[in-house]
Every structure is written in C-alpha cells, then in structure tokens.
Amino acid sequence: MGQVHVLDHPLIQHKLTYIRNKDTGTKEFRALVQEVSMLMAYEITRNLPLVETEVDTPVARARTNVIAGKTLALVPVLRAGLGMLDGILNLIPTAKVGHVGLYRDPETLQPVEYYCKLPANVEERDVIVVDPMLATGGSASAALTAVKARGAKQPKLMCLVAVPEGIRTVQQDHEDVDIYTAAVDDYLNDHGYIVPGLGDAGDRLFGTK
Ligand code: URA
DSSP states (O other): OOEEEEEOOOHHHHHHHHHOTTTOOOOHHHHHHHHHHHHHHHTTTOOEEEEEEEOOOOOOOOOOEEEEEOOEEEEEEEETTHHHHHHHHHHTOOOOOOOEEEOOOOOTTTEEEEEEEETTTTTGEEEEEOOOEEESHHHHHHHHHHHHTOOOOEEEEEEEEEEEHHHHHHHHHHHTEEEEEEEOOSSTTEEEESSSOOOOOOHHHTTTT
C-alpha cells in the first residue's frame, strides 16, 4: 500500500494558511502556491538515489555525489496542476515536463483523458503527477493510470490539499503510489469542494470564475 506523507514543514503550513484565505488575491495566491510547491518538492526528492562522482574544485579533486539516473518527469494535471509547476522547476530546473488533460463525462461523471504527452523514456524516470486538490480522487487516479499506461513506474502524487475520500480512491486504484500533500482536510461537500479547502484552485490560480 502506498503511503500518505503529510508535509508539515512550518514554512509549508504557514504559506498554506495564506493560500486558504479567501481574501488572498490571484497574484499572491499564485506566488504562494509556487513557493509551497518548491518546498514540497524539496521534501519529496529527499530520498532520490545518488551516485558518486569526482569534480575538480579550485583546490583539489573532490569525491562527491550527483543524483543518479535520468532527470525527473513532472506531470501536471491540466489545468490547476500547472500552478504548481514553476515552483517545482525553480528547484529542479532540469526536470522534464509532461501534461495530462482530463474532462468529466457529463453522463457517467467519470474522468476521460483528452490529452497526454509525456517526456521520452518515461519508464526510466521518477515521475511526479501534480494536482493541487485531491478531492474525489477520480482525476488523480485517471492521471496516474494514464502515466502508468505509457510506462511510468511507481509514480508519486503531489497535491496541496487532500481529503480521506480521495486518498482512499487513489490507494484502492494504485496500491504502489505514494501521496504527498500539505494537508488532509475534513470532507467533500455536496458541491465537490474540499472543506475547509481553499476553494476552486484553478479559478483562484488563473483568476477565472
Ligand atoms: N477542486 C478544487 O479546485 N477545489 C476543491 O475544493 C475540490 C476540487
């Protein structure tokens, strides 16, 4: 069973409070989401494997380490996942980026993939699927299915706020996936919003309604 990691670094928790505040405007909201995403990326990449190398410093040859293997692949789920991307890229500028687009079928209410483009050799990369709100879990689960179908092995899921329903769905559908979130909130209301949550992440990021 994949694990749920609640990233409770004080800076993450502090900034999340301002993200939640309904009076935080688009510009500040966007900046804060990026800052939190960068801090979360720092925590998520904590256990990346290293490989020894050598480098010449101005003084001597040093035995040192670099991250092993191919660069990470970040896969934001359109559209709100885009809001977390630049923050992560600030920390890992060499990461490759894929995209998954999903819409909800009006009859079945199930997520349907309309777009998926991933970096080459995705099967050799650590893949992080990025979606800020883990609500029903339907779209996160579908995005994980989409990246796995194209070869991603044991992708991670990064979100800002999750609810137990969404966590259950992802864990049921994807036993191998670790979930990283800044908070686990109380429940989903009848309109599909996380309570207390932060409202509609996409609308707040892009200033739409
Ligand atoms: N998506 C959002 O943007 N917000 C929620 O509260 C739930 C899903």
